[in-house]
Amino acid sequence: MSASLVLEQLLNGLQFGLMLFLLSAGLTLVLGMMDVVNLAQGSLYMLGAYFAATLGAATGSFWAGVVGAVLATAVVALLLEVSVLRRVYGADHLTQVLATFALILMFNEGVRMIWGPQALLLSVPPELARPVALLPGLSYSAYRLAIIATGAVLAVALFLFIHRTRVGMWVRAGASNRRMAQAMGVPIRRVFTGVFVVGAALSAVAGALLGPIFAVQVGMGEEVLILAFVVIVIGGIGSVKGSLVGSLLVGVVDTAGRAFLPAAFGQLFPPEVASNLGPAVASVLIYFLMALVLFLRPQGLFPVRG
């Protein structure tokens, strides 16, 4: 196992983690502020990818597709918030889980109606198609580097927004104690609509950028949604900092587990055991991590609510 391989997998983990952050940042704030479980966040991620594929093909430019996808998803999110989510604020969690589960069914089938059951192909923009030599002996996909850069810029921007602006302060106040913030004059409803739409737009960025790496298909949202929930529970509900730390942790642990565990098990166990055990342990590693965190710190790593 060479150093460059380890470095490459770390970069992959970083890239995956940053995309998870884009998905979980909105989700954790929605959960923290309004106590709403939104399973449909994964559908917004899926929509982002589909919009990007369609608009990219229509305009002939990948980047125009991404920008268009983000705007279109934000509009869908706004409609969703006004039409459905507003009705389940303050309802019990079972109601919210089921209402948004229904939305997933509708989004998945709706996408199948419009785009058909086949996976779409979204290709890497030509200017980023070639690998770059980072170090002697280590060349890395330019496209993945661009994803890392985009993710990092958005993460920093979100962080500054949440921690350095007045509206960001309202958001934090809302996540920590909604009713108190409301009593102090924070227009929670409007702030929340904004947070929901921005969160959806970030999810769409993740979906559009990951489109060329994973397949653009129905069901892509659910896989990543559950990972985002794992991130949120590890980080602590309502904490953007927690979701950043959780995302990177999950991204790196998952990527490294899949890359190195099967080989490591091969050295410890006989091959017939290792060939089963390696992938099995690698794929349950993050859930184990989450159970461990919940066991030791039931409120997550960065608890927000007092």
Added chain:
Amino acid sequence: MRAPNLTLPQRAPTALPRTWSARAGAALAALAVVVFPPVAGALDWPYYLSLATKTLALVLAASALNLVLGYGGMVSFGHATYYGLGAYTVAILAREGVRQAWVVWPTSVLVAALAALAIGAVCLRTRGLYFIMITLAFAQMVYYGVVSFKQYGGQDGLRAPRTEFGFHLGDVELYYLALGLVWVSLWFLWRLVHARFGVALQAVRDNEVRAAAVGYPVYRIQLVAFVISGALTGLAGALMAHHTQYVSPAMLSWPQSGHFMFMVILGGVGRFWAGVLGAVAMTVLEELFHAATVFWQFYVGLALLAVVLLAPRGLAGLWERRR
């Protein structure tokens, strides 16, 4: 500390409806499910017989989930795990050459119960949202764990030939077996929720702090309910494996958990007949939409959304309001 004595009626209230017209309806329904196979056979409706057997398995699973969700107030988002494990036990034992019914069925239930014990013991340390998430996380863990075992089918699933009873287990026999299992399970659940245990479980759901202060062992009560629910869900899974004669990872997946929850809320969460009403209504809905359009899941979603937003107390709730 001893749990306080509850004054309960000497006998559990009977499941029989109170009015004569309702009793006649119930008797008709009972007669209909018993004579259904010969009628279906005479009319040459093998599809509907098969659909009825499938519905019975779903009734069992939904009723088991209702114990936890409705009576216990524990929002478990991972009941597909016990369902899938019950089903996979049948398939894996058959693969290993064990097909005697008296070994396989109890093993299925036991495997599901043990899984529920282990998962419940950890999850019940958390509350609210975290409980939902961690039950989901464990379900995903089991899902990916099972999928990675290539010799048991991996993503493709596994054939599950029916177990051997010493007589031919055809579709009609399987229907009656399912009917018997559902009947016994519902009777057991009825007794359970009307016994002291069931009342204590509801007390914990309504006010955990007060129940603990009065002296109930909250954690133990919840865990026992969770394990019973898991065991019965495993039984439903074994039944479904006999019905489809095939198991797939989809039985362990989280949309499956979501569908069980949908059935319970459609029926009326916390009402005794929620599982029965919900599973039957869900099957009918799916069949209707399925016949009408390729994109039936869209309309199932729309129906679910309508129930959640407009009739949160489900079909049983609608019935109660009418009376």
